Amino acid sequence: MDQLAIAAEVDEFLATHTRTMLVTLRTDGSPTIHPMVGLWRDDALWFNAYRKSVKTRNIERDPRVCCLVLGGDDDLVPPAIVVHGRAELLPPGTIMPGTDGSAPAAPAGVSGGMVRKVASRLETNKRGLFRVVPDRVELLA
Amino acid sequence: MSPRESIRMTSDEVESFLMTRSHIALATLDSTGAPDIAIVPSRCEEGHLVIEVDGRLRDAVDRDPRVCGAAEVCPSYYELRGVSVHGVAEPDAGGGVTIVAQQVMSFDFSKIQARPE
Numbered sequence: 001m002d003q004l005a006i007a008a009e010v011d012e013f014l015a016t017h018t019r020t021m022l023v024t025l026r027t028d029g030s031p032t033i034h035p036m037v038g039l040w041r042d043d044a045l046w047f048n049a050y051r052k053s054v055k056t057r058n059i060e061r062d063p064r065v066c067c068l069v070l071g072g073d074d075d076l077v078p079p080a081i082v083v084h085g086r087a088e089l090l091p092p093g094t095i096m097p098g099t100d101g102s103a104p105a106a107p108a109g110v111s112g113g114m115v116r117k118v119a120s121r122l123e124t125n126k127r128g129l130f131r132v133v134p135d136r137v138e139l140l141a
Numbered sequence: 142m143s144p145r146e147s148i149r150m151t152s153d154e155v156e157s158f159l160m161t162r163s164h165i166a167l168a169t170l171d172s173t174g175a176p177d178i179a180i181v182p183s184r185c186e187e188g189h190l191v192i193e194v195d196g197r198l199r200d201a202v203d204r205d206p207r208v209c210g211a212a213e214v215c216p217s218y219y220e221l222r223g224v225s226v227h228g229v230a231e232p233d234a235g236g237g238v239t240i241v242a243q244q245v246m247s248f249d250f251s252k253i254q255a256r257p258e
Contacts (some may be wrong), residue, residue: 029166
């Protein structure tokens with residue numbers, strides 16, 4: 001599939017907001033929402049999660065996902081962006097673009113201790129990276 | 142008590158939290174069974190989430206009523222609070238849609254600091 005062209009304003013929004021609600025499909029096909037930190041790198045949303053987590057298992061079974069990237073910290077109100085696509089679980093050792101691999105990228109407000117803990121879990125492969133390359137993007141204005 | 146259980150809200154806390162929210166994120170299924178999500182106006186009535194949906198979302202819940210609604214606030218990491226409700230969307234007589242809850246999950250990260258080490 002050709003890579004989707006991302007409009008400049010969408011690219012800027014995604015690059016500056018990390019609060020994301022990821023929707024995966026449960027075993028019975030019903031949707032479920034996971035609050036996440038999503039980092040926009042190289043035209044994809046990047047996440048990390050425990051490899052044994054429900055969200056990772058859901059993605060392994062059915063990679064169809066969508067992501068609501070929110071603009072604010074409080075109530076859920078537009079503007080926001082919905083990214084539709086397929087989640088790709090990445091092999092151990094994958095380094096997120098924009099980082100040197102020694103620590104995961106982190107949004108503002110996340111403590112150094114939390115970043116080190118996540119880095120350690122990634123190193124021991126308890127956590128893994130996955131990314132969502134959009135095949136459709138929708139602006140909720 | 143597991144870490145997850147220790148940060149769960151009580152049912153009273155869940156209801157109080159939902160009473161303060163004017164919108165939720167609503168996950169639905171499209172015609173292919175793929176997930177979709179939108180922000181919809183919501184209110185909490187007698188412990189039930191009532192939402193307003195139209196257009197594509199209304200079509201979605203008419204076709205397959207299985208939904209997940211989520212509300213969350215995150216002024217900072219240790220103030221993160223959220224509730225998600227898995228259930229079935231049932232149209233009501235007033236034109237709204239009630240989510241009949243089958244499973245409610247919640248978290249309140251302020252309880253992390255209160256958790257004994």
